[in-house]
Amino acid sequence: MSSRPHVLLLNWRDTAHPEGGGSERYLERMAEGLVGRGYRVTIQCAAYQGAAADEWRGGVRFRRRGNRFTVYPRALLAVAGLRPDVIVDVQNGIPFFSRLVARCPVLVLVHHVHREQWRSVLGDTLGRLGWWIESRLAPWLYRGCRYLTVSEVTRDELATLGIRPERVTVIRPGLDPPPRTSAEPDEDPTLVVVGRLVPHKRIEHAIDALARLSERWPKLRLEVVGQGWWRPNLLRHAELRGVEDRVTLHGWVDERDKHEILARSAVHLCPSVKEGWGIAIMEAAAHGVPSVAYRAAGGVCESIVDNKTGVLAEDFEAMVHHIDHLLRWPAYREALGRAGRDRAAGYGWERGVDLFERALTDARSRPRRPRGRAAGRRRS
Template structure:
């Protein structure tokens, strides 16, 4: 069998102003398939940072539509490009590709969005979004194979009615982290890297600094990332009277991001939900332990609790976990060494191997039927 034509329909790409870790995953998988001879296209929303049509690393990008119209453009692409397999990337909202595709559909889910619907859209619209994700989508895609990035999300999908036998876990890989010049800061320094949006709960990190400021008079928080929640976070830091301790860097390039991570004592990830947590693994590769919430999805896998970082049950516990690691240089060093070893187990080629197997299996099964 010749290598299939693969169409990935996704809300955004990594060059989009709101692009993040899930988009990086999609593009790494696409690039890996392209290197192996597949004809790969990513259909996503248009934006000012990139042209409508572009070839990057062997992958064809077709950027059409905006936040909502991207879904219509994706359906049109499925009908007109005649792929051999569609990868429907469901970031909460499905593309409804099953309705028009004349080929197998693979459903890629990084995590479920029960908590995020309400946080982003409010209670009324949030209920509609959650109904589509939790009830309608599992029924519409009931004959499709699923891919996800963690066993935690796999279990969540099973609870929504997706048969476990139809779900394959393909973990994130990890890009080699660049060599950094930074030595660990002599003063206690926390870092948070991510998009500045409500469900990332950067406020929890700011509140932790406020709670610990008396005991740690030189404690600082470095926040790396951009997003529409920036002004709210700046106001929140002023409200908590820690504006002089919190640096909101905005966007920085990859080298500067890694320099900031490498000089930090701890990495914080107070997000409501993450599919995996790429930056957790990047921090681990630099020997920097992470603290996150146990209920926040894939972070419960990307952090090996008690070994490469700590998982908290609620905000008070989050602060206690941060304080315990600030208190113990030996524990941070021990977790840092374990984190480096853990991060070394993940690379994109192994992930692409598993992803390619899933793609090839559904195409082969379709050709036999």
């Protein structure tokens, strides 16, 4: 039996999953960092077509069991069977309820609160149920547990759910060094969106902005990097707006191609309803490409320094205005790009792994809280 501490990370997906994204990359970078420091790390996540049930990557063990729904009970079986030393329960709206069966400390990782997304994705009735689980049941179940998140904005949002700020550790994402690219900025300006094709990413707003700017910028294009089940809806939306010939949905591309697309773009758009941080914003910044996002979209207010590395918009009309302004004034766009590149250069993963490891160590060193009525009477 190994004496190395065993960390079990419960997550809906991994980065190779068709719906994997920045939150999965964040978790895996933390996992790889822990492996480098002598931990045994397992990521328990959902299976998908073509994926091995068990795989080792970067020193991390991946156990893929269940689909998008049954991944939750399969994770509870893993908690009971693997007997880890500490668990990180990634709450992507719905937690894994690991505290019900865990015999070790549990930490909760929340990238952002999903208040705005529940009804838009699941409708009114199921949306209310999902929000009740996230906002009422989960804070009660994980009372006393340490929370981890990626931005001060999310820490403030968690406080509205009764989770005191002193129980929440903010660990911002790092940034992988961008590969060397050969791309030069397109002669005709290009907008780019990097993200999953799902409703709450609101890529329709990017298509609408392209349509609104078509008269002033007749050669303006939009390139979308990412895949997801919402793709047919986006194709129809582009057709309805009459810009289908100027919208390219690339689907999944490898890292080098993604960075080539970013490097040749003029402006990166992030019209999402909510982001915990926005790794794609920092990736674009690494290439000197400023981003435009909505001020109300959570952690983007921290990944973008407004009017210094990018621009925050109050609404759709303001987003269109800011895009137009950035295209019309190259000197301003380039100044934002230089500041963004300088800022991105200071973001690595090591400090995040330091904080992550410290949180795990602190959780393991604290006495276990009793369960039952006595624990339930304590404040969260």
